[in-house]
Amino acid sequence: MSALAAELWVPFTxxxxxxxxxxxxxVGGVCAFLSAYLMLKGWSLMGDALGHSIVxxxxxxxxxxxxxxxxxxxxxxLASLAMNFVKQKSRLREDAVIGLVFTALFALGVLMASIWPxxxxxxxxxxGNILAIADEDVVQVxxxxxxxxxxxxxxxxxxxxxxxxxxxxxxIGLDTTFLRIVFFTVLSACTVAALQTVGACLVIxxxxxxxxxxxxxxxxxxxxxxxxxxxxxxxxxxxxxISYFLxxxxxxxxxxLQTLLFLAAFWxxxxxxxxxxxxxxxxxxxxxxx
Amino acid sequence: MNVAAExxxxxxxxxxxxxxxxxxxxxxxxxxxxxxxxxxxDPGTICALVGVNGSGKSTIFKAIMGFVKPSAGEVRxxxxxxxxxxxxxxxxxxxxxxxxxxxxxxxxxxxVMMGRYGHMNFLRMPSRADxxxxxxxxxxxxxxxxxxxxxxxxxxxxxxxVFLARSLAQEGxxxxxxxxxxxxxxxxxxxxxxxxxxxxxxGHLMLVSTHNLGSVPxxxxxxxxxxxxVLAAGPTAEVFTRANLERAFGGVLRDFRLGGRHLHDDDxxxxxxxxxxxxxxxxxxxxxxxxxxxxx
Numbered sequence: 363m364s365a366l367a368a369e370l371w372v373p374f375t376x377x378x379x380x381x382x383x384x385x386x387x388x389v390g391g392v393c394a395f396l397s398a399y400l401m402l403k404g405w406s407l408m409g410d411a412l413g414h415s416i417v418x419x420x421x422x423x424x425x426x427x428x429x430x431x432x433x434x435x436x437x438x439x440l441a442s443l444a445m446n447f448v449k450q451k452s453r454l455r456e457d458a459v460i461g462l463v464f465t466a467l468f469a470l471g472v473l474m475a476s477i478w479p480x481x482x483x484x485x486x487x488x489x490g491n492i493l494a495i496a497d498e499d500v501v502q503v504x505x506x507x508x509x510x511x512x513x514x515x516x517x518x519x520x521x522x523x524x525x526x527x528x529x530x531x532x533x534i535g536l537d538t539t540f541l542r543i544v545f546f547t548v549l550s551a552c553t554v555a556a557l558q559t560v561g562a563c564l565v566i567x568x569x570x571x572x573x574x575x576x577x578x579x580x581x582x583x584x585x586x587x588x589x590x591x592x593x594x595x596x597x598x599x600x601x602x603x604i605s606y607f608l609x610x611x612x613x614x615x616x617x618x619l620q621t622l623l624f625l626a627a628f629w630x631x632x633x634x635x636x637x638x639x640x641x642x643x644x645x646x647x648x649x650x651x652x
Numbered sequence: 653m654n655v656a657a658e659x660x661x662x663x664x665x666x667x668x669x670x671x672x673x674x675x676x677x678x679x680x681x682x683x684x685x686x687x688x689x690x691x692x693x694d695p696g697t698i699c700a701l702v703g704v705n706g707s708g709k710s711t712i713f714k715a716i717m718g719f720v721k722p723s724a725g726e727v728r729x730x731x732x733x734x735x736x737x738x739x740x741x742x743x744x745x746x747x748x749x750x751x752x753x754x755x756x757x758x759x760x761x762x763x764v765m766m767g768r769y770g771h772m773n774f775l776r777m778p779s780r781a782d783x784x785x786x787x788x789x790x791x792x793x794x795x796x797x798x799x800x801x802x803x804x805x806x807x808x809x810x811x812x813x814v815f816l817a818r819s820l821a822q823e824g825x826x827x828x829x830x831x832x833x834x835x836x837x838x839x840x841x842x843x844x845x846x847x848x849x850x851x852x853x854x855g856h857l858m859l860v861s862t863h864n865l866g867s868v869p870x871x872x873x874x875x876x877x878x879x880x881x882v883l884a885a886g887p888t889a890e891v892f893t894r895a896n897l898e899r900a901f902g903g904v905l906r907d908f909r910l911g912g913r914h915l916h917d918d919d920x921x922x923x924x925x926x927x928x929x930x931x932x933x934x935x936x937x938x939x940x941x942x943x944x945x946x947x948x
Binding site for chain 2: 402516519520522523526527529530532533534535577580581582583585586
């Protein structure tokens with residue numbers, strides 16, 4: 363084996379790197395699955411809001427020694443209740459309400475972490491630290507991702523109909539309220555999982571970018587899901603791998619990769635890309651000329 | 653209302669019925685959108701749901717679809733409570749164009765296939781029969797050549813036809829149509845009306861919410877006039893009168909009346925009345941509506 367190949371193989375020889383790569387891939391894949399729906403419904407910022415809102419929950423969980431997923435889950439519920447409450451009792455628009463609630467909770471989280479500095483390293487929550495993930499956290503993340511994937515695999519068509527045309531979904535006997543609750547529960551759980559890999563700030567990229575990229579590449583929802591999952595999984599795996607050579611910042615590398623692929627699709631997509639649109643326009647103009 | 657006398661019902665469509673009994677719906681914000689609404693519709697009927705905006709048309713649709721729970725009274729579809737009826741695919745819904753995201757990455761044939769989901773297993777895997785019914789439905793609305801198009805590429809009339817095809821594929825005995833004639837050309841309107849007549853002949857029950865007053869006497873055999881309750885319900889000839897419409901619309905509509913010597917110079921004393929909400933106008937000559945010449 364040449365020296366270069368040996369060098370490139372090094373990450374696979376470390377247990378912590380292997381763990382980081384496959385956990386990232388799993389989380390990236392399931393978040394990408396959800397991104398296909400979020401992006402279409404204009405709910406992209408919901409992922410961001412959730413990611414920030416659960417920080418105090420995670421901090422509190424570390425403080426009392428509970429699993430971080432439990433803390434995050436309660437913080438997520440608190441966030442959605444608070445948003446609903448403020449929206450119903452005021453005339454504020456939804457974006458303002460989301461902004462208010464998630465920054466308030468995020469600030470609370472930062473505050474908690476600075477008051478009890480030993481309880482949790484806030485940087486871990488904000489930026490994620492997949493390279494140093496503890497084994498019990500790996501188990502949590504793996505269970506969340508596997509269960510979420512299974513639920514989505516069974517319900518993806520029902521959720522598609524519900525989000526596309528809720529009246530029709532009801533007319534074929536689907537319980538649309540239940541399906542929405544399931545979707546947002548899965549989303550909250552996956553946001554918690556993604557927090558470990560890329561951190562609160564970059565969670566939004568995981569639940570937006572793959573779907574947005576895939577949207578430019580296909581007109582079929584089924585393919586959109588497949589492309590999105592492939593993008594999410596591969597970028598997360600490769601991103602974790604590359605981060606070995608860049609000394610950390612896994613989240614940054616993963617999201618940068620996803621953004622590069624988005625830009626490529628944005629320019630080069632066969633039908634919905636910028637260049638394709640230009641080509642079409644030129645053809646139309648050429649065809650119209652005498 | 654009476655059960656239609658003629659034996660014109662296809663066996664699979666027997667028993668399509670909508671019954672509203674003293675239905676009241678109050679929203680969480682305290683607004684009562686509909687109070688004590690009652691009407692009954694039988695198989696082989698096209699019924700128009702007519703009223704100003706805010707008169708409760710969409711609330712009644714929502715109650716039939718189970719989106720809102722009655723605060724009093726009940727809705728029965730084919731004799732069943734709403735949820736049970738929906739589970740049996742009894743109701744098909746043709747949405748308003750503005751309720752659909754036309755950029756959704758879905759092809760024409762996939763939209764029509766959604767009509768079959770309720771007949772499939774929980775993984776929604778289409779069988780050969782499902783594919784056949786989708787083909788049939790697309791053929792029937794003349795959209796077969798467009799089946800591989802993304803839905804946003806279609807014209808307004810084509811979009812409507814796709815969603816009609818979905819309701820055909822669903823084989824619902826009751827079909828709800830929400831403003832089916834908004835934003836489409838007259839030719840497509842005629843085609844849709846023709847299709848609704850065929851479905852009526854096959855025993856389906858259609859409830860059509862519409863602002864398009866002019867075409868109501870052309871194809872609706874029943875009318876329900878709403879203004880937060882049922883003002884009048886029954887056969888079009890009895891219900892769709894000037895007096896009733898004035899009660900339902902009370903000054904909201906444009907109302908032109910020409911009569912006496914202004915209209916024509918003879919002894920015909922009838923006046924000509926044009927009622928319109930800026931879609932197709934409704935024309936009364938004397939007290940009666942004038943069906944168009946081309947109708948059977």
